[in-house]
Amino acid sequence: MKTIFFSMLLLLQAAHATAGGAEPELRVCSLTLAPQTMEDADGRPAGYAVEILRHVAAALRWRIRIDYMPWARVASETRAGRCDMAMTVLYFKDYAEYMLFPRESILDQKNVLVVRRDSRIKYDGDLEKFMRRRSIGLYADKRVNDEFEQLRHASWARVDTVATAALNMRKLLVKRFDAIVENDLNIIHEMRKLGRLDDVEILSPPLSVTPAYIVFAHKPESEARARQYDQALASFKKTAKFKTLTSQYLPETAVAD
Structure with missing residues (x-):
């Protein structure tokens, strides 16, 4: 009887230790x-x-x-x-x-349009007008906002999807497309690391601040x-x-x- 009692007590103590543990x-x-x-x-x-x-x-x-x-x-x-x-x-x-x-x-994450500084491309806030005139680079799984998602699937849109953000930036620098969509912190960090921050321009206004x-x-x-x-x-x-x-x-x- 004592053996059964002590066995039950040990089980209860173990359960308590597990419940109250880290x-x-x-x-x-x-x-x-x-x-x-x-x-x-x-x-x-x-x-x-x-x-x-x-x-x-x-x-x-x-x-x-x-x-x-x-x-x-x-x-x-x-x-x-x-x-x-x-x-x-x-x-x-x-x-x-x-x-x-x-x-x-x-x-608050800002998604922005980024261009080569020597392209002299500007953006007045009309995203559809910009996308009808310019080709866009985008990395896979990038989400911006509902407006961009709708426009990127239009028959006239020229959106090139690549595997990574880093590849997207490199393609911009070698003029594979006119602009890329990126968050401003990432583009500043990566371009500064490459020593190419002065070669790009972040356009205003941002596409989204989320x-x-x-x-x-x-x-x-x-x-x-x-x-x-x-x-x-x-x-x-x-x-x-x-x-x-x-x-x-x-x-x-x-x-x-």
């Missing part, structure tokens, strides 16, 4: 999109969004693992629940079907995690460390004092 490791899936998400010189995850998530995760005592992969796989892994979180994501209705968007965004998020897969525990995340991120945004990160990674849009 959170399971959260798998975060991401494409590489500098300076938000990228690899450092040693091949480790780095970037603005990565640093923000690490600070929030530390405050919440979450253990995270960041895996880089193409966007199509990020989407499929998140839909299947094999990723607990994904970054960085713009809000679209079809994404919201399998991604839980928190309240707090990490930045909040970018770190999102959660639709799982039973995700709603509670998203609430915790929102509180922790809102608190972190008030700190000097957040301003320092913004100045480090996004100098063109640094937070004012």
Whole structure:
């Protein structure tokens, strides 16, 4: 009888320890999109969004693992629940079907038209007129807004889709098309790294200015995690460390004092 009692007691203690133990490791899936998400010189995850998530995760005592992969796989892994979180994501209705968007965004992402500076091409805000006159380069899975999505599928549109953002930029530099669509932070980061920032011009106005998020897969525990995340991120945004990160990674849009 005592043996049965002590066996049951040990089982209850083990169950209690598991329930009260550390959170399971959260798998975060991401494409590489500098300076938000990228690899450092040693091949480790780095970037603005990565640093923000690490600070929030530390405050919440979450253990995270960041895996880089193409966007199509990020989407499929998140839909299947094999990723607990994904970054960085713009809000679209079809994404919201399998991604839980928190309240707090990490930045406002600008999608812009970029041309070679020597082309002297201008943009007055009429996207259809621009696209009827100019050829556009776009990397696979790039989403901008509903207007662009509609125009790019028009019979007259000249849109060349390539595999990666880096290839899209290289093709622009060698005059394979007139303009590319890119987010302004990525084009500044990559062209500066190539020493070619002065060779391109970012046209105004932007095509879209959209909040970018770190999102959660639709799982039973995700709603509670998203609430915790929102509180922790809102608190972190008030700190000097957040301003320092913004100045480090996004100098063109640094937070004012």
